[in-house]
Amino acid sequence: MKRAFIAALGVLLVALALYPITATGYGIRFMLQLFMWVALAQSWNLISGLTGYVSFGHVAFFGTGAYATGILVATHGWHWMPASLMGGVAGAILALIIGYPCLRLKGPYFAISMLGLNEVMRVLVSYFEGLTGGGSGLSLPALHASVPIYYATGLAAVAVTATAFLIITSRFGLRLMTIREDEVAAEAMGIDTARYKLYAFLLSAFVPGVVGGLQARDQGYIEPMAVFPLLTTITMIVMALFGGKGTVWGPALGAVTLFVFQELVWARFLYLHQVLFGAIIIVVVLLMPRGILGILQQRYQLPRTI
Amino acid sequence: MGVIITPAMVGQVVISGLLAGALYSMVALGLALIFGVMRVINVAHGTILMLGAYTTFWWFQLLGINPYLSLLLSMPLMFLLGVFLQRSMVHRVVDAPELSSLLLTFGISIALVNVTQYAFSSDVRSVEFLTGSFLVGPLALSKSRLISFAFAVGLTLFAFWFLQKTKLGKAIRATSQSREVAMVCGVNVQRIHLYAFGMASALAAAGGSLVAVIVAIQPEMGQVYTFKSFLVIVLGGAGNYPGALLGGMLLGLVEQLSSLFLTTQVSEAVAYVLLVLVLLLRPTGLFGGRST
Numbered sequence: 001m002k003r004a005f006i007a008a009l010g011v012l013l014v015a016l017a018l019y020p021i022t023a024t025g026y027g028i029r030f031m032l033q034l035f036m037w038v039a040l041a042q043s044w045n046l047i048s049g050l051t052g053y054v055s056f057g058h059v060a061f062f063g064t065g066a067y068a069t070g071i072l073v074a075t076h077g078w079h080w081m082p083a084s085l086m087g088g089v090a091g092a093i094l095a096l097i098i099g100y101p102c103l104r105l106k107g108p109y110f111a112i113s114m115l116g117l118n119e120v121m122r123v124l125v126s127y128f129e130g131l132t133g134g135g136s137g138l139s140l141p142a143l144h145a146s147v148p149i150y151y152a153t154g155l156a157a158v159a160v161t162a163t164a165f166l167i168i169t170s171r172f173g174l175r176l177m178t179i180r181e182d183e184v185a186a187e188a189m190g191i192d193t194a195r196y197k198l199y200a201f202l203l204s205a206f207v208p209g210v211v212g213g214l215q216a217r218d219q220g221y222i223e224p225m226a227v228f229p230l231l232t233t234i235t236m237i238v239m240a241l242f243g244g245k246g247t248v249w250g251p252a253l254g255a256v257t258l259f260v261f262q263e264l265v266w267a268r269f270l271y272l273h274q275v276l277f278g279a280i281i282i283v284v285v286l287l288m289p290r291g292i293l294g295i296l297q298q299r300y301q302l303p304r305t306i
Numbered sequence: 307m308g309v310i311i312t313p314a315m316v317g318q319v320v321i322s323g324l325l326a327g328a329l330y331s332m333v334a335l336g337l338a339l340i341f342g343v344m345r346v347i348n349v350a351h352g353t354i355l356m357l358g359a360y361t362t363f364w365w366f367q368l369l370g371i372n373p374y375l376s377l378l379l380s381m382p383l384m385f386l387l388g389v390f391l392q393r394s395m396v397h398r399v400v401d402a403p404e405l406s407s408l409l410l411t412f413g414i415s416i417a418l419v420n421v422t423q424y425a426f427s428s429d430v431r432s433v434e435f436l437t438g439s440f441l442v443g444p445l446a447l448s449k450s451r452l453i454s455f456a457f458a459v460g461l462t463l464f465a466f467w468f469l470q471k472t473k474l475g476k477a478i479r480a481t482s483q484s485r486e487v488a489m490v491c492g493v494n495v496q497r498i499h500l501y502a503f504g505m506a507s508a509l510a511a512a513g514g515s516l517v518a519v520i521v522a523i524q525p526e527m528g529q530v531y532t533f534k535s536f537l538v539i540v541l542g543g544a545g546n547y548p549g550a551l552l553g554g555m556l557l558g559l560v561e562q563l564s565s566l567f568l569t570t571q572v573s574e575a576v577a578y579v580l581l582v583l584v585l586l587l588r589p590t591g592l593f594g595g596r597s598t
Contacts, residue, residue: 054405101586108347108404108544112536113585116578119533123575230529234412241409271424278417285410286398 016154020147028146030263032218035153036211037259040232041239041251042160043207047200048237049245050173052180053103055201056111057118058208058236061091063227065209066216067125070138073217075131080145081152084213091209092202094121099201103194115230122228137223140216149218153211157252160207165248167200176200177246234281242284244291247306253292311566314444319562325451327558328458331551333513333531334538335465336506342482342545343502344400346407350391350415351535352528354384354507357418358514359523360426366433373435373519374453380515381508388507389500397499415528422525432522454516461512462551465505469547478502482545537581543591553591 020028044058065087072083094117102113125132132138167173175196178186187193216222235258243254258280266273288295293306333355340348358380365376391414399406436453439446469475480488481498489495513531517523538557542549560580564573584592 048405052403054403054408056408098582102582105585105589108341108345108408109540109585109589111404111408112347112540113582115533115536116581120575120578120582123572123578127569127572127575231416234409234416237405237409241405272420274420275417275424278413278415278420281409281413281416282395285406285413286395289402289406 013158017151020150025146028150032146032150032153034256034259035150035157036215037236037239037255038157038252039153039160039207039211040236041243041255042157042164043204043211044233044236045240045245045247045251046160046164046167046204046207047197048204049240049247049251050167050176050180051197051200053197053201054111054237055114055204055233056237057114057116057230057233058204059228059230059232060114060118060121061094061205062208062212062215062232063118063121063125063224064094065091065212066222066227067132067138067212068209069213070140070216070222071131074138074140080143080149080213080217084152084210084217087213087216088206088210091205091207091212095201095205096198099198099205103197103201118228118230118233122224125228126224133223135224137221137226140220140222142220143217146218149214153214156207156210156214161248161252163203164251167203168248172196172199180246238281238284241289241291242280244293244295244297247291247293247297249306250291250293257292315566318445319566320559321445321447322451323559323562324555325448325455325558326562327555328455328462329513329516329554330534330538330557331554332458332462332465333510334535334542334554335462335547335550336509336513337532337535338539338542338545338547338550339478339482339502339506339509341539342547343478344396344499345404346396346400347404347411347536348396348503348506349408349411349532350418350528351411351506351510352530352532353415353418354387354528355510355514355517355531356422356523356525356528357387358384358511359518359527360422360514361511362515362518363431363433363523366435373433373515374457377457377512377515380511384511385504385508388504391507392500392503396503397496400499415532419525419528426525428525430522430524433518435519448520450520454520457512457516461509465509466547466551474498474501478505479547534577537577539591540581541584541592546591549591556592 016031019031040062044055047053048055065084068090069080069083069087072078072086073080098117102110105113126135167176175186175191178189178191179193179197183193212227239254239258240251241254242258243252244250266276269276290298296302297306333351337348337351340346361380361383362373362376365371365379366373395410395414396407399410436450439448440452469479477488477493477498478501480491480493481495485495488498534557538553539550541556542551542553557577561573561577564576568576
């Protein structure tokens with residue numbers, strides 16, 4: 001079973017690596033977006049799925065990474081690859097600044113402070129016009145690099161999934177999940193909760209930073225409203241929840257399912273697609289809060305580290 | 307700065323802040339009620355406010371009657387919507403982790419906004435009823451804002467009287483202090499949840515109706531008010547009802563004062579920086595109250 005799974009995974013990765021040879025422009029773009037959502041849902045899962053601290057402003061790291069990369073590419077003439085890595089670093093630095101104080105907040109207060117962070121970032125980016133172009137946005141020099149960005153985004157998605165696997169199967173992951181189940185008990189057992197929460201938060205902020213940078217390069221244009229929307233945060237949360245939060249494969253499964261569904265079905269409902277999205281959120285929260293993998297775990301004997 | 311700030315300007319700003327603040331207080335009191343009684347953060351609060359605003363818009367558009375009278379329609383209507391939402395969905399996430407209630411109410415919110423866009427289009431609309439200002443010495447007081455202020459203060463006082471003096475109000479406060487003890491004392495907690503969500507929605511609707519007369523409205527206007535209400539209940543201390551009142555006034559003042567020294571965009575950020583600072587330094591709110 002396990003061997004078959006690994007073999008299937010290998011075949012899938014090879015197929016995805018070879019895909020650009022035959023793909024159309026639309027196909028590349030579709031897969032690139034898909035990878036982006038997998039990476040974002042996985043990154044949210046690292047902090048919120050594992051520790052239970054709901055990052056309700058996760059898109060702040062995405063937007064920060066997009067702007068860091070955009071500025072390095074447009075103003076300083078960097079290549080997009082190191083620039084998007086710096087986007088990740090920018091996301092992690094922001095997480096360090098905000099996480100150190102805010103991770104002390106409990107429950108809904110952390111969620112609200114993250115929401116506030118996202119608003120602050122959007123306003124600041126609009127305000128520092130000299131650096132960011134303000135509300136009129138930032139244009140990156142023209143570049144056709146969809147295929148390299150396809151590989152880079154795919155690599156980010158694979159890397160964060162591998163990270164999730166490594167964390168969940170390690171003592172570090174167990175510590176994080178102990179915090180989720182009972183933080184006071186975790187502290188009583190001698191776990192330095194503040195430190196581990198912060199580590200998880202930094203990892204989980206680095207990925208959206210990189211992905212934001214890659215998106216900025218791919219789109220060629222960024223503006224504050226487009227890279228800091230609450231809806232993006234919600235979408236990654238719903239994806240992670242739909243697949244099964246706190247698992248290795250759940251967020252990826254949720255991202256693939258919902259994204260494909262969105263492209264195939266929602267596009268036909270031009271006017272009411274947000275009603276459908278709202279309905280999906282409501283159904284997921286009320287009827288399947290443990291997600292697909294959570295339900296399967298309950299029904300069948302599946303490994304905890306799925 | 308290069309800008310000379312006269313005492314009249316400061317007076318103007320303080321008054322504008324208080325006028326806006328009373329409205330924030332009233333709307334946030336609704337959010338505080340829901341949070342206090344159920345520990346649910348209602349992301350759809352501003353959306354209900356938006357529906358209240360549209361009720362007023364259509365009332366004035368179709369009937370041509372004084373828009374302030376539309377409160378008589380918008381408040382009961384949104385009370386019923388609130389009761390319906392609570393009864394059909396929200397009651398199932400009352401004891402769940404905060405992620406469930408945040409997402410659920412967001413789902414409700416996005417669906418309602420989209421239906422409104424579909425039904426009424428995304429056009430910006432306004433109720434042209436009261437324009438102009440009273441001039442008092444060097445100060446200009448916008449008529450519509452002044453009347454909204456009076457309504458907001460009146461309704462907030464009524465809500466407080468209700469919470470303080472009536473049996474139902476006492477049951478609501480008891481439930482928010484301790485659900486178990488309230489239950490033991492014979493309070494039907496499920497019913498209290500329904501009433502709390504209904505009352506909260508009615509307060510949001512009143513806010514919407516009053517806002518509609520002051521500024522132009524559109525289906526996505528609600529989110530700003532949701533965020534501002536979060537701010538107010540954090541400033542005032544979550545679950546602390548008088549705190550929500552002071553928090554609203556404070557938010558109005560901070561917004562207006564910072565807009566005197568900074569651009570409007572940055573004054574928005576000042577409010578959020580304040581939010582994070584208060585959460586960290588005084589998580590129980592500026593005016594005391596209990597921690598979670």
